[in-house]
Amino acid sequence: MTAILEVADLTVSFETESGTVSAVDHVSLDLAPGEIVGVVGESGCGKSVTAMSLAGLLPHSARVTGSVRLRGTELIGAPEASLRRVRGKELAYVFQEPMTSLNPVLTVGRQIGEVLQVHERLSRRQARARAVELLSLVGIPSAARRVDNYPHQLSGGMRQRVMIAMAVACDPTVLVADEPTTALDVTVQAGILEVLRDLRDRLGTSILVITHDLGVIADIADRVVVMYAGRVVERAPVTSLFARPRHQYTHGLLNASPVPGRHAGTERLQEIPGLVPVLTTQPDACTFAERCPAADETCRGSAPPLAPIGEPDHLVACWHPVEVP
Amino acid sequence: MTNALEISDLVMHFGPVRAVDGVSLTIPRGGVTALVGESGSGKSTVGRCVVRLLKPTSGTVRIGGVDVTGLNRRQLRPHRSAVSIVFQDPAGSLDPRMLVGDVVAEPLRLSASRVSRVGRERRVAESLGQVGLRAEVARRYPHELSGGQRQRVSIARALISRPSLLIADEPTSALDVSVQASVLNLLADLQRDIGFACLFITHNLSAVEYLADEIAVMYLGQLMEKGPRSQIFSEPAHPYTQALLAAAPVADPVRQRARTPVLLGDDLPSALDPPSGCRFRTRCPLAFDTCATEVPPHVKIGNGEAACHLVQADGTRPDVRTGAQE
Numbered sequence: 037m038t039a040i041l042e043v044a045d046l047t048v049s050f051e052t053e054s055g056t057v058s059a060v061d062h063v064s065l066d067l068a069p070g071e072i073v074g075v076v077g078e079s080g081c082g083k084s085v086t087a088m089s090l091a092g093l094l095p096h097s098a099r100v101t102g103s104v105r106l107r108g109t110e111l112i113g114a115p116e117a118s119l120r121r122v123r124g125k126e127l128a129y130v131f132q133e134p135m136t137s138l139n140p141v142l143t144v145g146r147q148i149g150e151v152l153q154v155h156e157r158l159s160r161r162q163a164r165a166r167a168v169e170l171l172s173l174v175g176i177p178s179a180a181r182r183v184d185n186y187p188h189q190l191s192g193g194m195r196q197r198v199m200i201a202m203a204v205a206c207d208p209t210v211l212v213a214d215e216p217t218t219a220l221d222v223t224v225q226a227g228i229l230e231v232l233r234d235l236r237d238r239l240g241t242s243i244l245v246i247t248h249d250l251g252v253i254a255d256i257a258d259r260v261v262v263m264y265a266g267r268v269v270e271r272a273p274v275t276s277l278f279a280r281p282r283h284q285y286t287h288g289l290l291n292a293s294p295v296p297g298r299h300a301g302t303e304r305l306q307e308i309p310g311l312v313p314v315l316t317t318q319p320d321a322c323t324f325a326e327r328c329p330a331a332d333e334t335c336r337g338s339a340p341p342l343a344p345i346g347e348p349d350h351l352v353a354c355w356h357p358v359e360v361p
Numbered sequence: 362m363t364n365a366l367e368i369s370d371l372v373m374h375f376g377p378v379r380a381v382d383g384v385s386l387t388i389p390r391g392g393v394t395a396l397v398g399e400s401g402s403g404k405s406t407v408g409r410c411v412v413r414l415l416k417p418t419s420g421t422v423r424i425g426g427v428d429v430t431g432l433n434r435r436q437l438r439p440h441r442s443a444v445s446i447v448f449q450d451p452a453g454s455l456d457p458r459m460l461v462g463d464v465v466a467e468p469l470r471l472s473a474s475r476v477s478r479v480g481r482e483r484r485v486a487e488s489l490g491q492v493g494l495r496a497e498v499a500r501r502y503p504h505e506l507s508g509g510q511r512q513r514v515s516i517a518r519a520l521i522s523r524p525s526l527l528i529a530d531e532p533t534s535a536l537d538v539s540v541q542a543s544v545l546n547l548l549a550d551l552q553r554d555i556g557f558a559c560l561f562i563t564h565n566l567s568a569v570e571y572l573a574d575e576i577a578v579m580y581l582g583q584l585m586e587k588g589p590r591s592q593i594f595s596e597p598a599h600p601y602t603q604a605l606l607a608a609a610p611v612a613d614p615v616r617q618r619a620r621t622p623v624l625l626g627d628d629l630p631s632a633l634d635p636p637s638g639c640r641f642r643t644r645c646p647l648a649f650d651t652c653a654t655e656v657p658p659h660v661k662i663g664n665g666e667a668a669c670h671l672v673q674a675d676g677t678r679p680d681v682r683t684g685a686q687e
Contacts, residue, residue: 078537177626191629221399221564222608223625223644229610230624248538251610254617274614292542293612294567304546305571308539311507 039066040242041090041210046102046112048085048094059085061266061318062102064342067210070240072232074257074274076247078289080312082266083246087214090244091127092119107209125155128203132215134195138187144171144198145183151205170201174231193224200231207239214246229256250293254278259349262286265313265323268342272350282345282357284328322355330356363426365390365526365558366411371420373406378632380406382582383420386560388575390525393552393559395569395590397605398579401632404562407579408528411560412446413437425525442472445519449531451511455503461514462499465489468522488517492547509540513547520551527552530562545572566609570594578602581640582632588665598667598678601641607682621682639670647671647679 048060060082067073077083088094090104092111104111106126111119131137139147148170149163158166164183171179174197187195196216203211213232217225233256235241245256253260253274260277262270262285270283281287291306310327320339325331334355342353366388373381381403388394398404409415411422413429421430424444429437445468448454455464465485469476476484486496492513503511512532519527529548533541549572552559561569569576570590577587578601586599597603607623625644630636636643642652651670659666661674671679 078539194628221629222610223399223604223623224629225610226608226622227624227626230622249610250538250612251617254612254614255610257614278612278614289538290612292539294542294545294565294570295612304549305542307543307546309543311509312537 038068040069040107041067041244042103042105043086043090044103044105046086046089046100046104048082048089048101049099051097051099056316058315058318059098059266060089063263063266063268065261065268065271067242067244069242070236071258072236072243072245072256073259073261074245074247074253075261075263076250076253077263078248078312080265080314081263083248083263084214086263087129087212087244087246090212091123091129092116093123093129121155124151124203124208125206126208127210127212128206128208130196130199130203130211130213130216132218134192134199134219135187137199138195140187143184143186144190144201148183148198148202148205151202155206166205167201170205171198173204173235174198174201175227175234176201191224192220193227196220196224196228197231200228200235204235204239204241207241209242211235211241211243212246213243215248216245217252218247218249225252232256250290262289265315266318267323267339267353269324269354270350270352271342272347272352276347276350280347280350280358280360282350282352282360283324283354284330284356284358285324287358288327322353332356363390364388364423365392365425366560367421367423367426368407368411369421369423371407371410371422372418373403373410373415374418379582379635380632381410381417382635384579384582384584386577386584386587388526388558388560391556391558392575393561393573394575394577395561395563395573396577396579397563397566397569399564399605399629401581401629402579403582403632404564404579405530408446408530408560408562411526412444412528414446438472442468442474442522443524444526444528445522445524446528446530447512447515447519447532450535451508451515452503452535454515455511457503459502460499461489461501461503461506464503464514465499465518465521468518472522484521485517488521489514491520491551492517507540508536509544512536512544516544516547516551520555520557523555525557527557527559528562529559531564532561533568534564541568548572566594566605578605581630581635583640584659584668585641586665586667586669588663588667592663592665596663596678598662598665598672599641599669600645600647600671600679600681602667603679603681623681639668646681 044064046063049056049058075083089100145164145167148167152158152163168179168183176182217228257274259273264285270286288308322335325335340353340355342351345352364387368386371384396404410417462485466481469481533544573590576593578585580601585601604623611617638654639652639657642648657668657670659668660672
């Protein structure tokens with residue numbers, strides 16, 4: 037199966053008053069048609085910057101190099117006019133906080149319709165009718181009435197459904213969902229994840245889910261990309277990643293997450309000592325070495341490449357991968 | 362022996378908003394109770410009533426046997442050191458213009474018992490040591506520290522007055538997973554070593570599994586269920602508790618995908634106009650006529666209690682996933 041989205045050696049740095057900050061370092065990943073890939077990492081790992089750079093959404097202070105190909109078309113360095121045709125139509129986004137992403141003074145129907153009027157040249161009436169269809173597609177009850185609601189009249193979960201409806205209005209090839217459920221309660225989160233899965237199943241949309249939550253990944257992703265300090269440290273199908281994490285960081289992260297049942301009887305959660313580094317330049321070393329129990333001179337002296345590790349499609353960037361029992 | 366905390370029939374209304382509507386909860390000395398609920402459940406308001414940042418509309422709050430509900434600021438002072446609070450966001454709860462040492466020392470400076478400057482400095486160093494920070498951190502400003510370190514400072518400040526009760530309001534929710542684990546471990550260690558009682562307020566059930574003795578589940582201003590930790594996890598009686606447990610995704614794709622999802626719908630009722638009868642009925646898959654007309658009483662089940670018409674004292678409890686009763 038050929039990839040629909042191919043990211044290769046994506047590197048992003050920001051010029052700030054206190055110097056250069058390296059946010060993303062040679063990230064490569066791909067997304068097949070109808071696939072859900074999860075990008076997971078803690079704050080500052082570069083996952084959101086990676087997501088934003090796909091459609092050129094970063095501010096001008098960002099220096100972006102590398103390649104992002106959507107159906108073979110290069111997006112990095114593409115002129116603004118052609119990016120604008122891609123955004124919303126081919127590549128659509130759902131962000132974390134629906135309240136700040138929605139316009140409070142327009143009805144949700146108008147906001148969903150806007151995308152259709154711009155990209156599909158629909159009339160206002162056609163756009164409104166399509167908005168109703170989209171709202172029911174994302175599971176909003178009595179959509180014909182809700183279409184005339186303003187964002188404040190909807191609950192947080194409904195607003196996120198509206199955001200998703202807006203994102204899929206033009207039937208995009210790729211949907212990027214950046215922390216789509218982080219601002220929501222767990223009982224609401226389950227419904228939103230169900231909507232995303234349903235879109236993939238019904239429309240064949242490829243979805244890139246960016247999250248810090250391993251539970252969300254376990255629920256929805258087919259494949260997982262683990263990021264740490266701007267780099268991809270591990271990439272694997274979801275079941276092998278959780279069953280046999282090979283990077284010391286992935287292993288640590290899984291053990292640090294409270295899982296119902298797993299810690300019953302044991303007294304402590306496993307900690308990862310130390311802090312995520314803020315990098316001005318990407319060193320020729322493993323960026324996790326300072327916090328890693330297995331680190332030695334090799335790790336501090338050269339950056340491990342992302343390489344296959346015996347299982348199909350399982351790659352890890354670690355000089356001393358976790359042994360498989 | 363008196364209990365560390367006794368809340369009875371606590372009500373807190375903000376104008377028309379019925380944030381807390383009749384909550385009763387007891388924590389014995391040295392006990393840890395987790396108060397779990399989603400946004401808008403009123404869990405933080407309960408915490409704020411206990412430390413008397415809010416004056417409850419009605420009901421009583423007793424700390425170590427002393428009724429603090431009606432006390433004014435001056436009367437409260439001698440009792441302030443008995444209870445401390447740690448807030449969710451350490452960046453917001455630490456004064457950016459104060460040195461960490463002064464932040465941590467402030468409760469002593471304000472306390473009724475006079476502590477000398479030298480004594481204060483010693484206590485600050487001791488308190489910072491307890492939370493795993495070096496004494497020289499006292500001469501830094503909060504912005505120089507990481508999120509996890511700042512939360513440790515909040516805990517040091519909370520514990521310096523040697524309280525008998527600690528309110529921890531979402532103490533790890535603003536932190537990354539790897540840092541969360543170390544703060545949870547620290548709280549568990551301190552609680553075990555010092556023996557203070559703790560009301561741990563959180564939206565995340567899995568964060569409290571190895572910390573709490575008792576769990577109380579709140580929804581829209583009222584308690585739905587409370588009981589020993591193991592009972593809540595293995596035999597949750599209330600449909601809401603069951604839904605909450607079922608909804609939190611497990612970081613294990615095989616288990617997660619084998620689970621039966623419980624979808625509640627996302628239209629949360631407002632605390633301005635809570636549903637009649639059972640507050641959870643508008644989202645409960647098992648709701649029937651009585652739920653709309655009668656407020657369910659708290660029924661004893663096992664070593665806990667649940668407020669649901671389908672729960673009976675003989676141990677009968679509903680199952681929200683199948684709709685069956687066992």
